[in-house]
Amino acid sequence: MADERPLIGITAGLAWARWGPWERDAALLPFEYITAIQRAGAAALMIVPDPRLESDPDEVLDLIDGLILSGGADIDPEAYGAEPHPATGPTYPDRDRTEVALTRRAVERDMPVLGICRGMQLLNVAFGGTLVQHLPDEVGHGDHRRNPGSFDGSDHDVRLLADSVAAAAAGQVAHVTKSHHHQGVERIGEGLRITGYSTLDDLPEAIELPACQFVLGVQWHPEADEGSRVIDAFVAHARSRRNGGYRSSRGSL
Numbered sequence: 001m002a003d004e005r006p007l008i009g010i011t012a013g014l015a016w017a018r019w020g021p022w023e024r025d026a027a028l029l030p031f032e033y034i035t036a037i038q039r040a041g042a043a044a045l046m047i048v049p050d051p052r053l054e055s056d057p058d059e060v061l062d063l064i065d066g067l068i069l070s071g072g073a074d075i076d077p078e079a080y081g082a083e084p085h086p087a088t089g090p091t092y093p094d095r096d097r098t099e100v101a102l103t104r105r106a107v108e109r110d111m112p113v114l115g116i117c118r119g120m121q122l123l124n125v126a127f128g129g130t131l132v133q134h135l136p137d138e139v140g141h142g143d144h145r146r147n148p149g150s151f152d153g154s155d156h157d158v159r160l161l162a163d164s165v166a167a168a169a170a171g172q173v174a175h176v177t178k179s180h181h182h183q184g185v186e187r188i189g190e191g192l193r194i195t196g197y198s199t200l201d202d203l204p205e206a207i208e209l210p211a212c213q214f215v216l217g218v219q220w221h222p223e224a225d226e227g228s229r230v231i232d233a234f235v236a237h238a239r240s241r242r243n244g245g246y247r248s249s250r251g252s253l
Contacts, residue, residue, distance in 0.1 A: 005043045006238040009064035010034075011099050011119070012046045013072035014092045033070055033116075036223040040235035042066075047102070049094040057105040066112035066238030068231075069099055069119025071221065074183060077133060080125045085133035087182065100126045110246060112214040112237040114230070117181050120217030124207060127189030135184055139201045144179050144219075151178045151224050156198065158205040158220070164195035165216050166206035169233035177205070177220030184219065213237065213246065 010033055017026035027048045037044045047053075047060055061067070076091040077084045079100070084091075099119075103126040106113050115123040121131055132138050146153050158175050160167040167173050175196075185204040188194055196206025196218070209215035214237040222228035240246060 004242070005041060006065035006235060006242045007045055007063065008037050008042045008066050008068055008235065008238060009045045009047045009060060009102075010037065010068040011070050011095070011102070012048050013070065014049065014095055015073075028072075029070060030223070032223045033068070036231045037068070037235065039226075040232045042235045042238060047098075049092070049098045051094070051098075054097050054101045057102045061102065061106055061109060061111065064111075065242040066114070066234060067102060067106045068234070069103065069113070069115040069122050069217075071117035071119060071180075073118070074133075075118065075121055075125055075131065077131075080128075080130045082130065082133065085137075087134040096122070096125075107209060107212060107215055110212050112234055112241060113212075113216070114214075114234040115217035116223065117219060117221055120207060120219050121183060121185065123215070123217040124185050124189045124192060127192055127209075129185060129189030129192065130187040132184045132186045135182055135203070139203065141200070144184070144198070144200070144203070145182050148180075151180060151221065155179075156200055158196045158198055160196045160206060164193075164206065165208045165214060166195045166218065169216060169230045171229045177218075177222075178224045179220050181219060 012029040222230035
């Protein structure tokens with residue numbers, strides 16, 4: 001029997017979109033995420049906001065071998081007890097609630113979790129952390145999102161701690177990344193560890209949960225970089241879990 005591909009659940013954003021003659025609310029995910037998952041040897045399952053998953057995330061988590069929290073819209077500041085900044089938004093609280101529930105339960109199950117850009121911020125918020133809502137106000141520059149809507153000219157370096165999951169996934173401690181964000185981690189969430197920093201201004205660029213085998217958030221976009229090993233490393237953990245290499249399945253840690 002051929003080796004089955006691990007199945008990766010990846011969260012999708014909500015947006016007003018236009019295709020052909022249609023203009024509607026749509027569940028939206030840049031296809032680079034899908035091709036990166038497939039290139040790493042896995043299959044992708046899009047997960048959309050769903051009130052049922054807020055109370056029963058196992059309904060989807062039982063189907064998948066790993067969870068990717070994708071990038072997208074700003075997280076509602078109410079989720080971390082803040083008032084909205086003028087530069088924040090639009091937000092989609094139903095997406096936030098679904099993803100927080102999925103993340104917390106996936107961590108309880110010790111499932112591989114990878115948060116990308118907004119996904120790293122969501123991981124932090126899910127465990128009680130807070131966010132800087134508009135980085136130019138705090139760091140004095142806009143180099144984390146140089147060209148809105150494009151990764152052109154977006155490269156900058158991050159420093160990863162040598163003993164971290166982030167460095168093992170990237171395959172190096174000095175890592176060139178593609179960045180596109182205007183928010184970032186402020187107070188770190190409970191149990192999380194900052195393991196990567198921007199060389200631009202020491203902004204946190206990687207966070208992880210040492211209690212789990214692979215729970216990693218990166219502030220950059222590895223799906224936009226064909227040379228990146230981060231998604232491959234995540235899929236390798238999902239494959240190991242699918243094949244019985246992880247210690248837990250449905251129970252909590």
